[in-house]
Amino acid sequence: MLDENIKNQLLTIINPERYLDQPEALACYAYDAFVEESLPDAVIFPKTTNEVSGILKIASQFKVPVTARGAGTSVCGAPIPVKHGIIVCFSKMDTILDVNTRDRYIIVQPGVVNADIQKALAPFGFFYPPDPGSMNTATIGGNIAQNAGGPRCLKYGVTVDYVLGLEVVLASGKIIRFGSKNVKDVTGYKLTSLFCGSEGTLGIVTEAILKVRPLPETTKTLMVMFDDLDNTARAVTDIIGSGILPAAMELMDQMTLTAIEDAANLGLDKTAQGSLLIELDGVEEACEKEMKQIIEKVKENGATHIQEANSESQRQNIWTARRAAYGIFAKLAPDIMSEDVTVPVSKVPAMIRKIVAIAHKYRLKVGVLAHAGDGNMHPMIPTNKADRDEWHRVKKAFDEIFEAAAQLDGTLSGEHGIGLAKSKYLPLVMNQDTIDFMKIIKKAVDPDNILNPGKFA
Amino acid sequence: MTPKVPPNCGKCGLCLNVCPVYKQMKEEQASPRARMQLIRAHKNQTIASSPYLKEIMSKCLMCGSCTANCPSGIDHYSAFMKMREQMAEDHGEPAAVKSLIYLLARDYRTRWGSTLARTGQKLLPKKIAESYKLGNIALKNMPRLNAVPFRNTCEEIILPDTQKPDRQKPDTPKTDTKWQNIQRQGSDKETGTVAYFTGCATNYIYDDVGLATVGILKRMGYKIIIPKNQTCCSIPLLFHGAKKQAQKNIETNIEALKGLKVDAILVDCSTCGEALKHIYPSFFNKNDPASHHAIAIAQKIGDVLSFIDDHFDRLTFNASPKEKPVVTYHAPCHSKNSFQSHTTIENLIKKLPFVIYKKTCDTEECCGGGGTFFYEFPKVSKEMTDKKINNAKAIHATQWLTDCPVCRMNLSGNLKKEDNLIIKHPLSLIYSALKPL
Numbered sequence: 001m002l003d004e005n006i007k008n009q010l011l012t013i014i015n016p017e018r019y020l021d022q023p024e025a026l027a028c029y030a031y032d033a034f035v036e037e038s039l040p041d042a043v044i045f046p047k048t049t050n051e052v053s054g055i056l057k058i059a060s061q062f063k064v065p066v067t068a069r070g071a072g073t074s075v076c077g078a079p080i081p082v083k084h085g086i087i088v089c090f091s092k093m094d095t096i097l098d099v100n101t102r103d104r105y106i107i108v109q110p111g112v113v114n115a116d117i118q119k120a121l122a123p124f125g126f127f128y129p130p131d132p133g134s135m136n137t138a139t140i141g142g143n144i145a146q147n148a149g150g151p152r153c154l155k156y157g158v159t160v161d162y163v164l165g166l167e168v169v170l171a172s173g174k175i176i177r178f179g180s181k182n183v184k185d186v187t188g189y190k191l192t193s194l195f196c197g198s199e200g201t202l203g204i205v206t207e208a209i210l211k212v213r214p215l216p217e218t219t220k221t222l223m224v225m226f227d228d229l230d231n232t233a234r235a236v237t238d239i240i241g242s243g244i245l246p247a248a249m250e251l252m253d254q255m256t257l258t259a260i261e262d263a264a265n266l267g268l269d270k271t272a273q274g275s276l277l278i279e280l281d282g283v284e285e286a287c288e289k290e291m292k293q294i295i296e297k298v299k300e301n302g303a304t305h306i307q308e309a310n311s312e313s314q315r316q317n318i319w320t321a322r323r324a325a326y327g328i329f330a331k332l333a334p335d336i337m338s339e340d341v342t343v344p345v346s347k348v349p350a351m352i353r354k355i356v357a358i359a360h361k362y363r364l365k366v367g368v369l370a371h372a373g374d375g376n377m378h379p380m381i382p383t384n385k386a387d388r389d390e391w392h393r394v395k396k397a398f399d400e401i402f403e404a405a406a407q408l409d410g411t412l413s414g415e416h417g418i419g420l421a422k423s424k425y426l427p428l429v430m431n432q433d434t435i436d437f438m439k440i441i442k443k444a445v446d447p448d449n450i451l452n453p454g455k456f457a
Numbered sequence: 458m459t460p461k462v463p464p465n466c467g468k469c470g471l472c473l474n475v476c477p478v479y480k481q482m483k484e485e486q487a488s489p490r491a492r493m494q495l496i497r498a499h500k501n502q503t504i505a506s507s508p509y510l511k512e513i514m515s516k517c518l519m520c521g522s523c524t525a526n527c528p529s530g531i532d533h534y535s536a537f538m539k540m541r542e543q544m545a546e547d548h549g550e551p552a553a554v555k556s557l558i559y560l561l562a563r564d565y566r567t568r569w570g571s572t573l574a575r576t577g578q579k580l581l582p583k584k585i586a587e588s589y590k591l592g593n594i595a596l597k598n599m600p601r602l603n604a605v606p607f608r609n610t611c612e613e614i615i616l617p618d619t620q621k622p623d624r625q626k627p628d629t630p631k632t633d634t635k636w637q638n639i640q641r642q643g644s645d646k647e648t649g650t651v652a653y654f655t656g657c658a659t660n661y662i663y664d665d666v667g668l669a670t671v672g673i674l675k676r677m678g679y680k681i682i683i684p685k686n687q688t689c690c691s692i693p694l695l696f697h698g699a700k701k702q703a704q705k706n707i708e709t710n711i712e713a714l715k716g717l718k719v720d721a722i723l724v725d726c727s728t729c730g731e732a733l734k735h736i737y738p739s740f741f742n743k744n745d746p747a748s749h750h751a752i753a754i755a756q757k758i759g760d761v762l763s764f765i766d767d768h769f770d771r772l773t774f775n776a777s778p779k780e781k782p783v784v785t786y787h788a789p790c791h792s793k794n795s796f797q798s799h800t801t802i803e804n805l806i807k808k809l810p811f812v813i814y815k816k817t818c819d820t821e822e823c824c825g826g827g828g829t830f831f832y833e834f835p836k837v838s839k840e841m842t843d844k845k846i847n848n849a850k851a852i853h854a855t856q857w858l859t860d861c862p863v864c865r866m867n868l869s870g871n872l873k874k875e876d877n878l879i880i881k882h883p884l885s886l887i888y889s890a891l892k893p894l
C-alpha cells in the first residue's frame with residue numbers, strides 16, 4: 001500500500017470510487033497474459049487528461065513508479081508493475097471524441113477498445129486496419145504502447161502507420177501534443193513513432209488521432225492445405241515474392257490445425273501438414289485476378305486442397321477460430337509459451353525448419369502459427385512450469401529460437417513487444433551503443449525512472 | 458491431444474468483453490479472468506477469505522457468457538459455485554438472500570412463503586408499498602403472486618384437446634375463466650406425450666406462462682404430464698452456495714421425472730433447462746444411480762419455444778390486426794449461453810404473422826437482473842437495465858418479449874408507465890393469437 005500521505009494527496013484529485021487498494025483488488029492488476037506477476041500498491045482509474053497529469057505530478061514528487069494499463073492482454077508482461085507503485089488503468093477513460101471520415105481520422109481516448117473503433121466506423125463504410133487477435137478486449141492505449149499489429153497488417157501496416165497525433169502526459173505531469181490531423185506532417189521529430197512501442201516507459205497517452213480507411217469493396221478468403229510444412233512456407237515466399245499483396249496470409253501447422261479443428265469443428269483437414277489462410281480485399285476484378293495467381297502459386301507448391309469461404313459467416317468462423325488459437329493452445333497444457341520472432345519473408349521456410357528442429361532437439365512439442373506474409377512467427381510450446389526439467393528445456397529452446405531469428409536477419413518481436421519477456425535478448429539484435437541511445441532518451445524524459453520501470457532491461 | 462490436467466486460465470483476457478459486469482464496471486476485478494485468478498490465489502493462500510472477496514465473487518450474474526467464449530475451456534460455472542459455497546460458509550449471506558434459499562429449499566416452504574408474501578403485498582399500506590424498494594424495483598412494480606400456485610390448478614395428466622370439452626377439472630374456482638378457455642380448445646389427433654417442468658416462476662408468479670404452455674401444447678395435440686412432485690430446480694441455491702439444500706431438490710426432481718415415457722421434457726425457463734440439462738448429470742458421482750437417471754432425463758430436456766418452432770405448422774392464428782404491433786426480443790443469458798435457444802426463439806417470433814419484429818442494437822446483452830444480482834448490486838444492475846430500456850424504446854416497440862422470469866421481473870420492474878412498453882413471455886403472445894377451433 002502507498003504511504004498514507006501520498007494516498008491522501010491522490011485522493012484530493014481522484015474520486016475515491018476510482019481508487020483501489022484492497023489486497024483482493026490489487027491481486028487483479030498483478031498480471032497480464034504473460035506468466036509473471038507483481039502486485040501494485042494502488043490502482044487508479046482516471047477519466048481526464050488533467051487527472052492523469054495530477055497523478056504524475058504527485059508520483060514524480062514522491063518518486064512512485066507509475067505503470068499504465070489498458071486491458072492487460074499484453075503477452076510480454078508489459079503492464080506488470082514489477083517495481084510496484086501505481087497502476088493507472090485506462091479502462092474508464094473510453095470515449096470516442098470525434099469520427100471524421102471526410103478527413104479520414106478518428107479521435108479517441110486511450111481506453112477505447114479496438115473493436116469499438118471498428119463498430120463506430122462501420123456505419124460510415126470505414127475501418128481502422130490494425131486488428132490484433134485481442135481486438136475485442138485490448139485498448140488503443142495498449143495497442144499504441146505495443147505498436148500492435150494483426151493479420152491484415154501485411155497489406156495495411158501496423159499501429160504506427162495509423163497514429164497521426166498524440167496527447168501525452170510526461171513523467172513530470174506536463175502535457176504535450178504532437179502530430180496533427182494531417183496525413184502529411186513534417187514539423188520536427190516524428191514523435192508519434194517514438195511513442196509507438198514504447199510500452200508506457202516514456203509517457204502516458206491520453207488522446208490519439210488515428211488514420212482510418214474506407215472499407216474494401218470485396219473480401220475473398222481462401223483456405224489452402226498442404227501435405228508438407230516446408231511446401232507451405234515456400235508458397236508464402238513465392239506469393240509475396242511475385243508482387244501480390246494479400247490483406248492477410250496466416251500459416252498454421254498440423255498441431256495448430258488439429259487444435260483449432262477440435263475446438264471449433266470447422267471441417268478442417270487434420271491430416272494436412274500445413275495450411276494457409278489467405279485473404280484478399282479491394283476491387284472485385286483485382287481480387288479475382290490475384291486469386292487466380294495465388295491459386296497457381298499454391299498449386300505449384302503442392303497444395304492438396306483449396307477452398308474458398310462461401311459466406312460471410314463461414315469467413316467469420318474461420319477468423320474467430322484463428323483468433324482463439326492462443327487460448328485453444330492453452331488448453332493443451334498448464335502453461336503455454338508463445339513468442340513472435342520475425343524474419344524477412346524469404347527466410348520463412350528456413351525459420352520454420354529451425355523452429356521444428358530446435359523443439360525436436362529439446363524433446364518439446366511445438367505449434368507453428370504465423371502471420372506468414374510478413375514473416376511474423378508465433379511458435380507456441382505447451383509446457384508445465386512445475387516440471388523443472390521441461391521448463392529448463394523450454395527456456396533453452398527459446399534462447400536458440402531467438403538466436404536463429406537473429407542469424408536470419410530477423411528480429412525478436414513482430415508485434416508483442418519486449419516487456420519482461422525479452423529484454424535479455426536485446427543484444428542479439430542491437431549493439432550496445434544503440435541500447436545506450438534508448439537509455440539516453442529514457443533518462444531525458446523520465447529522469448527518476450518512474451514510468452513503467454523494469455522494462456527494456 | 459487430450460489435456461492431462463484440468464485446463465488452466467491462460468489469462469488471455471478474451472472473456473473480459475463478453476462479461477456484462479466487466480463491460481459495465483470496466484474494472485478488472487469485476488471480470489471472469491480476475492475471479493478465476495482470485496480463486497487460484499485463495500486456494501494457494503496468497504489471498505485470504507474476506508467479505509470483500511465474497512463481494513467480488515457474488516458480483517457476477519452467473520450468466521455463463523465467460524464459459525461460452527473461453528477458448529481454453531475453463532469451467533467457470535463449477536469453479537464459481539464452489540467458491541460461492543465457501544464464501545457463504547465463511548461469511549454468511551445477507552438476510553434476504555438467506556430467506557430466499559430457505560424458501561426455495563423445500564417446495565412447501567415456497568408455497569407457504571408465497572402466501573405470506575402475497576398477504577404482505579396486500580396488507581402493506583399503499584404509501585409504504587410505493588416507497589419500498591427491492592433493489593431498484595419499487596415493491597408496487599413487483600409482480601403479483603399467482604392466486605393459487607399454477608400446479609395446484611391443473612391435473613397431473615392433461616389430455617390433448619379434442620372437439621368436445623374434456624373433463625380435466627382444475628381445482629380452481631369456477632370463475633377462473635382462463636381455465637375454461639383452455640378446456641374448450643381442441644385438436645383432433647393425439648400427437649404424442651410431453652412432460653412439463655414448470656419451474657418456480659410459473660408456479661408462483663407467472664401462471665400466464667403455464668396456461669399458455671398447456672394451451673398451446675394441447676392444441677398441438679400433445680398429452681401433457683405435469684409431475685406433481687417437481688420442485689425448484691435449485692439453481693438459485695447453487696448460486697448462493699447452498700449445496701446441501703440443492704441436493705435434496707435435485708433428488709426430488711430426478712425422482713419426479715425419471716422413467717417417464719415421454720417424447721420430451723419441456724421447460725419454459727432456460728435457467729431450469731440449464732440445471733436439468735447440464736448441471737444434474739454431473740452433480741452426482743458416476744456410480745450413483747441418480748447420475749444415470751439424470752443423464753437420461755437430460756437427453757429429453759428441451760425448451761417449449763424451440764419445441765413449438767419444430768411443430769409450427771400445427772398452429773393456426775387469428776386474422777392479423779390491421780395495425781400490427783411492433784415487438785422486440787430480449788435474449789436471456791441462459792437462453793444464449795447454456796441453452797443456446799435464443800436464435801431459434803428470435804426466428805420463431807419473426808415468423809409470427811400478427812406482429813412486426815424489430816431487433817434492438819443490444820438484443821443479446823444482459824439486462825442486469827441475474828437471479829438476485831439486481832437486489833445485491835442495484836447500482837450496476839440499474840445502469841445495465843436502463844441501457845436496455847432506452848434501446849428498446851429507440852425502436853418504438855410496444856411489446857418486449859423475453860423467456861426468462863428474472864429478466865421479465867427486472868425489466869418490467871424498471872419500466873415506467875410513460876415508457877409505453879409491456880413485457881411478455883413469447884408463449885403468452887403466441888397463445889393469445891391462437892385461432893379457436
Ligand SMILES: Cc1cc2nc3c(=O)[nH]c(=O)nc-3n(C[C@H](O)[C@H](O)[C@H](O)COP(=O)(O)OP(=O)(O)OC[C@H]3O[C@@H](n4cnc5c(N)ncnc54)[C@H](O)[C@@H]3O)c2cc1C
Pocket residue numbers: 032033067068069070071072073074075078079090110131132133134137138139140141142143144145146147148149150151199200201203204205206323326327415416452468469470471
Ligand atoms: C489472445 C491474444 C491475442 C493477441 N494477438 C495480438 C496480435 O495479433 N497482435 C498484437 O500486436 N498483439 C496481440 N496480442 C497482445 C496484446 O493484446 C497487445 O499488445 C495489445 O495492444 C495490448 O493492449 P492492452 O489494452 O491489453 O494493453 P495492456 O496489456 O494493458 O498494456 C500493454 C502496454 O501498454 C501500456 N499502456 C497501456 N495504456 C497506455 C497508455 N494510455 N499510455 C501509455 N502506455 C499505455 C502498458 O503500460 C503496457 O506496457 C494478443 C494478446 C492476446 C492475449
Ligand code: SF4
Pocket residue numbers: 327330465466467468469470471472473489490493526527528529530531
Ligand atoms: S477464463 Fe478463459 S477467456 Fe478468460 S482469461 Fe482465462 S483463458 Fe482467457
Ligand code: SF4
Pocket residue numbers: 475476477478479488489492516517518519520521522523524533
Ligand atoms: S458468469 Fe457472466 S457475469 Fe459472471 S463472470 Fe461470467 S460473464 Fe461475467
